[in-house]
Amino acid sequence: MSINSNFDSFQSLLSVDGNINAIIIGLITVGLITIITIMAYSFENILRGNNSTVKRLIFEIIEGVVLAISMVLVQHIFKALNSGDMSSWFYATTQLTILLYSLYTMQNRIIEVMNIIAPVYIFGYRVVTGYNSYLLLFTASIVMLALTVIYIYRHTDLILSSQWRFIILQIMYGALWWAIIWPFHKFTPYYTINMVVGFVAYMYMIRYLAKWIRDSFKNYNNLSEKVNYDELTGIRNRASFDQVSKEVFKVYKNEPDVPLTIAMFDIDHFKKFNDTYGHMAGDKVLRHVATHFEHQLFHKTTRGQLFRYGGEEFIIIFRGLRADESSTVISEIRQELIQDPLDYNGQELNINVSFGVTELKDSDVSFRDLFKRVDRYLYESKDSGRNRITVENKTISFERS
Template sequence: MGNLMEILRICFSANALVTGIVTIGLVTIITYISFILERKVSTASSFFKKVGINIAEMLLLLLMLLLVTIVFKSLTGGSQVELGGLLANAELTILFYGLFIFNNRLIILLNVFLPFLYHPSSDISRIQGPYAWLFIVSYLILIIVIDYLYSHKEVLAISNYRYLSSQMLFGICWWIFIWIDYRFPLVDIIGMLILFEFYMFVVRIIELKMSTYMHAYNDLENKVNYDALTGVRNRANLNKVSKEFFEKYSQSSVPLTVMMFDIDRFKEFNDHYGHEIGDEVLRHVSHTVERELHVDGSQGQLFRYGGEEFVILLKNVDTKRAQEIVNRINQTLIEMPLFIQGTQLDVTLCFGVTMLRKTDESFDEIFKRVDEYLYQSKNNGRDEMTIEGKIFQYEKVPMIKI
């Protein structure tokens, strides 16, 4: 009975309450910042960008651990055992959550080597003593848990059972290390382990709630900035990005090329085959163009301006290279036609192409110019491009394999 009361006292003390509030607050901050950082990383991101984000995440985790330590220095009530145990619980909660929330190998390495780094774990006697076998077994289990956390994040995100099992094993292994080093009374160890599980239970609820809100935010952002039919950026996003690009490149030596294209005789597809087939044509064209914009690292941005009209922004690309991209888009449409119900639909495009000029006072001037060039291509017979007022026929180019 006395042991049970001691466990309850540890779990429901004022210090435990303060610890829980601080830890949960820090976890909330970590979740929000991780969401921001992870969104900046994609499969197309450069190696140095990924390394920079990983270092930022590592520094964030270390900062959170430092803040927990600072808070504990202000807690003067309670025994040294209690305060030390609460601090360890807070740190373990942040470490485990960092493993789960970040896809970061630096944090993995930190967790792998930490059992040998904290004081007095570096004392070799722990491995030579009577509990060496217990330390080794616990460490091996911890490594398995860490590896599982890193390689099964998607499973853990939807499986409460596996998530809770992983955190329980993580906490047990660490409290075995702490017991070997400090010989805390067993009742205190049990109390702290229960408290750790409670912290992680609350953290799990917060993580699930925040994930729901953040996915809802992503969905809303996609609806605002992306075209629902084709999946490419929409006109509203073009208005925003074009202003940003103009401000950035109007006084820069880096070239900015703007292209506008139209699907030739699109109305005939709708009238002859129906609007559903017309939608398939729009999707086929947008997906083909999107692929060709990234196949050679051009990183162009495609926008659906309205109807069958699209706009492309190409930074650090001049009109000569833009012409090569247009030729490649045309050739891909020829070699990879759209088939609907066994019928081949030959889709052609006409383009207008222009570059940002030093005399342009706004993006509207660029847009009016490229729109004129597009209609020049249309009026000349379609299935061609007009670059800075000069009409060009499409040429065959070597296909780039990916």
């Protein structure tokens, strides 16, 4: 009786250890999934503002490296928890979940390729050297898995929006992987079905976790836009400018060899648009000017950042450009604004702007010194007759420049 009792206690202890291991792996998987999700959405937000091909490639490589590290980390943790035994279905399910989840979340061709070549890398050598009789099954499974991965990559949004498509694709993906693994572990059909069902259930839990993270990001981005972006024009607002101006001053004040230029402008005789055509026309003028400058800044230089300071006043921060270089960009954009009048109820509204431009100097103790100077230059342009630009205390008419 005592021996049986001790044996039962021993089995109970093993069961507890197994449950603890499962909990540890589950928590680690959730942590990795969270890191992957945050990274994917952070990169997406960065690329939304500047979709550079080189930057996208760098981000895709980083995501591929993170996925590879995650797979290796899970492998080593399983080895440590299971004394080197890697035949657990939970281990395979965890690896598959991370691979497939990354494919859904990252929308990255490197991840797509990793999903296709992973089984070849893991099992290909073993099939060729010791399991020739399974070569046909292995090859067919790899081809079908590749087609499934390509379909998921190209139709991610459609799959995620359709419950039955999502379930079918998870079953196909899991079943094909188990078909690849089967020659090395000879699972029974019943056990294989249980593993596929477990994989689908695991993916469902991860999907809901990802949805929660994605919704949190969306809510954060919406809040960020409300706080940092002007509702009327869609560009960055005064609060954003106050924050950015402090940051750039700290950076560029300590880098005297790298220039920082600030330009301030407003719309000439803006009040006349409101008085003559109504406030809706004034709003359209503001949106037209903001959209024009933002688009043209993006096309001409990646170093200019536009803000609506208030009313009809706007500010551009040029990082790494001198005052004369910034003035050249400004003059070109202003000329294109003149050539693109606003059409309002069948009437062409010609819009002129006045500018002040100055560069950060060694004598500037704070950003306030720089701002006061550019504000003074703007008013010099306006006092001199408007439709002018004042650069470092030298006022030039746009018509003569």
